[in-house]
Amino acid sequence: MKRKRIDSLLKWKENNMNKPLLLMGGRGTGKTYLANDFAKSFYAKSIYINLERVPECHKLLEGEDVSIWIQNLLMISETYPYASKHPEDEKEPILFIMDEVSFYPPFMEKLEALIKANPPFQIMCITSFHSERYKKDDFFYILQLFPLNFEEFLIATGNEWYGETIRIHYASNKKLPDIVHRELLALFEDYLQTGGMPAAVNEFISMEGKYNISEQHRILASAYLWDAKSRNNEGDGLKISQVYSIMDKQLIKENRKFQYTLIRKGATHAMYGNAVQYITDTFYGIRCNKLAEEALESACKSEISSNILPQYKLYMADVGMLYSSLKQIECKHPDHIRKGLIENYVAQTLYGNGYPLIYWESNSQAKIDFILYKDNSIVPIEVKTGNITRSKNLSVLKSKCSYIKGAIKISTRNFEYSGDIKYVPVYAVFCI
Structure with a gap:
């Protein structure tokens, strides 16, 4: 592979x-x-x-x-x-x-x-x-080394030529032919369910389908938790297991900020902070920190990581493992599940590309899923689950910060560039 x-x-x-x-x-x-x-x-x-x-x-x-x-x-x-x-x-x-x-x-x-x-x-x-x-x-x-991203998944499954096509259209902002766009969205659905763990990808290839993928994910998760318990004392091992078991539930809330009370009533950072740290230190969790609202302007004048708040979101390192985990959960809002999956996929791909993960909120008025710091400017990223990309979030953010030269919207919409906004299909995030 x-x-x-x-x-x-x-x-x-x-x-x-x-x-x-x-x-x-x-x-x-x-x-x-x-x-x-x-x-x-x-x-x-x-x-x-x-x-x-x-x-x-x-x-x-x-x-x-x-x-x-x-x-x-x-x-x-x-x-x-x-x-x-x-x-x-x-x-x-x-x-x-x-x-x-x-x-x-x-x-x-x-x-x-x-x-x-x-x-x-x-x-x-x-x-x-x-x-x-x-x-x-x-x-x-x-x-x-990270799980395979979508481009590597295309290579592994014999669809290597799609990767170069995506990169060309990402650079030019020109739309792909509709038939190619639809094919890539279908391939992306395969990736979303399989993820990038080599064992799962090999299973997908050898079985020519997703029949046994969830079992591969279960084996990987069980091995990870067994290893965590063997490396820590009984109490710490239990806390790590408890945090891991609710990571999926954190990501299907309307507000995906990590909440310790979902572990159990009365749980606090003091009790479980080390368990969260272990999960990120062993690369099974990806932390996305909140940027202070008042620090937007100063964030471009200094290192952005010095302006973060204690609040954070905790993504799983592999979207396929998240997908298999979420299959076991009953949720009244399927759109929340879809949003959590796509956002997790974007997070792991950006992290794999070397970006520190930051998000921003404005007193519940607006939310920006990810903030990138590039070339002395802020690049906001919005993640949408469909092809409807209208929102007030970017206009609120621009009113508070003068360092924004453009923005990225990720959705099922084809490539396009309009009004300083770069529209990126969900399958092309590896290009960012």
Whole structure:
């Protein structure tokens, strides 16, 4: 299954030989598969160890003598299925993959010796946890792997040419032919229900339909919760499970702001804040913070993240898992379910494109689903479930902020640009 992150891995291989790579991402997003596929495709020799499943691997890196490390690792590489026996490959770098580095190993700084060894090593660490420590010391070249976005889904399902077509029309704002537009909306419905977790996408492809997708999502969710409980004490594990179990219900309310009282009566941030943090740190939840109304003007003069409020929305990392979860819920307002799904899809796609997620409200007069900060201006994004896109929200926002040069409306409407508003079909969000 082709992942666009392979291009970033190749860039690291070619330009960052002396810096270890850290591949972060939620469990089930395909980190291990991607790393080993990369090793098989671009290295003559590689070594893979899993520090969590095979704790004995820690012994390979014990002690001060780096030469012993190298000797131990080379012994493994000789039996590794991708190892090359050609003499000309002996000077080529060896890719050393350490999986599930869910902490900061005491030997991490010593890895520089492996990079300078003969033959040299290139080091890739894989983790399912987010840590500011990894970013602050600038030791790693950091990449994050997300569930497949819609473009990758098109590639995986043999519809690659649609992706390039979408990008061309996104840039030109010219409408697609109606028949192509309808085909893409149908394909998007498949994606909405399948999501981007590789196991679910593979099931969709192999079964040529969505027959067993919900079961794949259930397995992924159960594995995640089991892992969360095994890594935390009983009380914290229970709280994480409780937060996870109501994430879907939070997203089908008319006001999708996260409310602790939906967990249980009397629940507060003090009780459950750490559980929410764990879910975001393990990449299964995406937090979207509220921008202070009075900070609209100043947000363009400083970093937008310094003007956020404690209120937030909590999206799921994969819209397909949300869809399967919502199938079990009775709701009197199907339009709320649809809105929650589409908004979650937009959130995960924008987050995957590297945007911090921010939303805005004006004393209940107007709501903007997402606020992007680009080129010293604010770009508001409204999400609609159909092709009717009229609303007063943007006019209210523009009256309060002079830094808005344009806006984006996401809906089932075809591409168009009118009145400083860029109309983007829901299937083209990956272009933003």
